[in-house]
Amino acid sequence: MIFLAIFTPYVTVGNTPELETLSRVEPRMPVTDVLHRVTALCDVLDVAVTAEEPLGTDLLTDIAAFVDAEAARIRERYDVTVPRHVAASRALHDYTWSAALLMSGPWFLERRVPLIRPQDIRADLATASYRVRPTGALADNLLDALTAHMEPVLDAFAPLTRRGSRALWGMVGDDLVSGLWYLGRVLDREDDGIRAASEILPGSTGRFPAGAGFRNLTAPDGSCHPTRTRAGCCMFYAVRPAEACGTCPRTSDAERLRRLG
Numbered sequence: 001m002i003f004l005a006i007f008t009p010y011v012t013v014g015n016t017p018e019l020e021t022l023s024r025v026e027p028r029m030p031v032t033d034v035l036h037r038v039t040a041l042c043d044v045l046d047v048a049v050t051a052e053e054p055l056g057t058d059l060l061t062d063i064a065a066f067v068d069a070e071a072a073r074i075r076e077r078y079d080v081t082v083p084r085h086v087a088a089s090r091a092l093h094d095y096t097w098s099a100a101l102l103m104s105g106p107w108f109l110e111r112r113v114p115l116i117r118p119q120d121i122r123a124d125l126a127t128a129s130y131r132v133r134p135t136g137a138l139a140d141n142l143l144d145a146l147t148a149h150m151e152p153v154l155d156a157f158a159p160l161t162r163r164g165s166r167a168l169w170g171m172v173g174d175d176l177v178s179g180l181w182y183l184g185r186v187l188d189r190e191d192d193g194i195r196a197a198s199e200i201l202p203g204s205t206g207r208f209p210a211g212a213g214f215r216n217l218t219a220p221d222g223s224c225h226p227t228r229t230r231a232g233c234c235m236f237y238a239v240r241p242a243e244a245c246g247t248c249p250r251t252s253d254a255e256r257l258r259r260l261g
Contacts (some may be wrong), residue, residue: 031106031114032134038105041186045101046129054131056122059095063156067091069125078239088160089171089235095123096150096172098130101179108183108196113139118153139166142200146176147207166209170232173201173208174247177228194226217253217260225260227253 036050059066067084070091074082099121106112115137122131134193139145154168161168176199184193194214203211210231216224230247237244244250246259 018233021079031136031138032110034106034112034132035102035114035132037109038101038183042101042105042183044182044183045098046100046127047098048129048131050131050133052133054120054122054133054240056124056131058105058119059121059123060118060152060156063160065125066095066123067160069123070094073128074239082239085160085162086238088157089233090169090239092153092157093171093175093234095121095130097175097179099149099153100146100172100176101183102132103139103149104142104176104180104200105144105183106182107200108193113142113145115139115145116149116207118149143206143208146172163175165207167232169207170209170230171234172232173210174230174232174234176208177201177212178247181226190226213260217257219257219261225257227256 002180007260024231032049032051039045039047039049057065067088071082071084071087074090075082099116102116106114114134116132116134120135123129125133150169150172154165154172158165158168168209180197180200181193184190184196187193194212197212198214201208201211205211213228213231214226215228218225220225228247229249230245233248234245237248237250246256
């Protein structure tokens, strides 16, 4: 099934760019339908939206199994056995990116934030996919909703990751920004995705220690490419040291441009 995304242009309210909501041009669809649009648009968002009680593992009640499954996937995919705290960080990163995009995607498309709680999400340990049953309720603020969702998750993961609060909340902010940036690229509206991420995280805000922090790299041919540097490590460098992610502090600007070339 193909979903068409209909956008209206940015307008400016004071000094803050705002994305006009679809309600100005067409009736709003139920928030569950918006979630279906987000999952259909984002191929790497492996989430099924369901109205039934979702099957699978409850992250907060069986976190050990969740981390064990990630460690097994890393061994199978990369032929390396990583320390348990690395597997825990990788598992947390995957979950956080998915959960954040489930809330930020509808915000980006329609300026609405579905209220999703950790107990509304189940993990399929065999496939590394998720199932979510949204409540149908809306939250007033994206950052507040994401903070409320992630607080118990980070409390559960902190001992396994061996990371402090600042590093963990830095990861959450990174994954929020990354998801909006990704969705903008998927829709061929990268500038809008960057603008939206910078709007929601202009700097250190609440529990989030850093802003979106986008900047441009200029290639030898004069072309410009947006980039940013993560505030909280996703730990992929510990799996593949020579292939640290493109926004890792360990990846130089020259290397970033080489990969883009």
